[in-house]
Amino acid sequence: MPTYSARALVLKKTKLGETDLIITLFSEVGKQLRAIAKGSRRPGSKLGAHLELYSAVDLLVHTGRSLDVITEVRSWVTNEACRRDIEHSAGAAVIVELLDKVSRDNVIEPRLYPLSLEALRCIGDAEHCGIDLIVAAYIIKATAQLGYRPALLNCAVCGSPVNVVTGTKLAFSFLEGGIQCRLCKDNGYLDTTILMDADRLMWAHTLLQSRFMELEAYCLSEYSELGRSMLDFAQRWLHSHLSIHLKSLDFLISLDT
Incomplete structure (x- = not known):
């Protein structure tokens, strides 16, 4: 054999x-x-x-x-710290459920392995208030590696740079892949556009671009609301582009209510 x-x-x-x-x-x-x-x-x-x-x-x-x-x-x-309580286990469960779903159809993506390993390490090291932010970052990074990278600095329609200014709102479409410049918005090219806080989009870009060890600096109680907001963003992005529903993500979100 x-x-x-x-x-x-x-x-x-x-x-x-x-x-x-x-x-x-x-x-x-x-x-x-x-x-x-x-x-x-x-x-x-x-x-x-x-x-x-x-x-x-x-x-x-x-x-x-x-x-x-x-x-x-x-x-x-061993990632034993990911199993020490319900909050850490709930965060780690999202990582492995997403991996299970995206790898069922013989999809081969070697970069997901080190990304997932580092995310689990970071979840194990995090306080409860930081788990949502790490999981959100993982989902955004993983979907980007699978070919669904959000357009957060350039228009998803025409590709032109967009000035993302804190305190403002920008046109954004989950379905179409990102932000929309004023010209494309005024021309009505996308009918799935919503207005989203620029600060939220800037944080999505930070989660996408930063290494997990850099994000650990934000795993503090004052960032807990940010974690919940970005987890909602990641869930909607995942569903829009991979049509994946994660029961473990629903459970993690329920722990915050």
Whole structure:
């Protein structure tokens, strides 16, 4: 039976029979893997101990007829902090659910692996008030890597630069991909345009362009309202361009109400 090794993030665990699990993973080469971990639900199972949600693992896998079989596993990043309470787990759950959905159709995007790993690390390190902002940044960055980058400095219609001034409102269309210059707005080229605060669009640009370690400076209580606002922006962007509904994102948002 052919054997291969893989490094991957644990996305989901599904019960199989009395003692087994089907493990859904996202590999460092950017594609989804599904494999059986036999006996992993038994007390004291060595496999089960290392296959925790949100963890990064090194695997040895036998190729099977329908599903591959995990024979060895070693944790190299446990992301234990992402499982320490309901808020951190809720944030991490959005990362893995989005990865699960976008990688089902054999989409290969290697850049999503380091992005997701860093987002999980940042969620684990964050206080509760900073989780929304990190998750929003991840969604915007991930969708951009998948080809849906919001136009936040140039008109989504004609491409001309737009002066984004704090305290003003700008025409913006989630469906059409971004902000709209005054000429295109006046000509009525888009019928899905709304007026959005320029400050919100500037923050969306900051989340898109900044590294996660730079965003950690904003994971403070005074930015909690900002986190909720950007999470709403990210949810609408995700739905508009990938038609993806994340139950985990609904739950994370419900924790703020």
